[in-house]
Amino acid sequence: AQSVSQHNHHVILSEAASLELGCNYSYGGTVNLFWYVQYPGQHLQLLLKYFSGDPLVKGIKGFEAEFIKSKFSFNLRKPSVQWSDTAEYFCAVNARTGRRALTFGSGTRLQVQP
Amino acid sequence: DVKVTQSSRYLVKRTGEKVFLECVQDMDHENMFWYRQDPGLGLRLIYFSYDVKMKEKGDIPEGYSVSREKKERFSLILESASTNQTSMYLCASSSSAYEQYFGPGTRLTVT
Numbered sequence: 001a002q003s004v005s006q007h008n009h010h011v012i013l014s015e016a017a018s019l020e021l022g023c024n025y026s027y028g029g030t031v032n033l034f035w036y037v038q039y040p041g042q043h044l045q046l047l048l049k050y051f052s053g054d055p056l057v058k059g060i061k062g063f064e065a066e067f068i069k070s071k072f073s074f075n076l077r078k079p080s081v082q083w084s085d086t087a088e089y090f091c092a093v094n095a096r097t098g099r100r101a102l103t104f105g106s107g108t109r110l111q112v113q114p
Numbered sequence: 115d116v117k118v119t120q121s122s123r124y125l126v127k128r129t130g131e132k133v134f135l136e137c138v139q140d141m142d143h144e145n146m147f148w149y150r151q152d153p154g155l156g157l158r159l160i161y162f163s164y165d166v167k168m169k170e171k172g173d174i175p176e177g178y179s180v181s182r183e184k185k186e187r188f189s190l191i192l193e194s195a196s197t198n199q200t201s202m203y204l205c206a207s208s209s210s211a212y213e214q215y216f217g218p219g220t221r222l223t224v225t
Contacts, residue, residue: 009154032212044204044216051212090156100145100164100212101172104156
């Protein structure tokens with residue numbers, strides 16, 4: 001069975017600070033990896049995804065993530081956060097073959113102070 | 115633009131009531147999913163469906179059932195609502211490309 005760990009439950013940053021949110025997964029096979037974001041009062045939306053190829057993927061709003069296969073990690077980064085990045089961030093994984101449903105981490109609540 | 119709609123944003127039901135949550139997608143996606151979202155637990159999969167009239171249990175199916183009579187519609191049913199089913203319920207759909215699109219959610223309170 002797959003599992004996803006997000007180590008930071010609540011992160012508070014000042015505007016312009018750099019962001020890195022950790023995500024580790026547990027699964028023996030090939031996976032697809034995702035980061036979703038949920039802004040206050042809004043529905044979950046895709047931030048970025050990794051299926052194959054270049055392990056450094058770029059998403060919307062200046063976010064990027066790096067897949068490190070040897071570490072089973074897919075950390076999310078942004079060089080300079082804005083107040084509008086205040087949201088909850090979820091890492092998710094599914095197997096390349098078989099069950100298509102996503103397994104989510106517990107989420108990281110990011111609060112950016114102006 | 116993919117659109118996933120859910121029948122209610124907020125719902126309040128009494129213990130023991132039968133509850134129906136409806137989800138409709140407009141992109142002809144084969145796959146549809148129901149998750150519940152609880153603070154500190156992330157999203158957990160209740161049921162999913164790969165095709166019409168087809169369903170599979172997710173990680174926490176107890177106390178729930180589903181129905182998919184048409185490709186665009188996937189219903190979640192709480193046979194006898196209990197207070198521990200108070201939660202945010204999210205519906206999602208996807209094509210074979212695995213990227214899922216989510217609805218706005220239904221916040222269900224069972225009293």
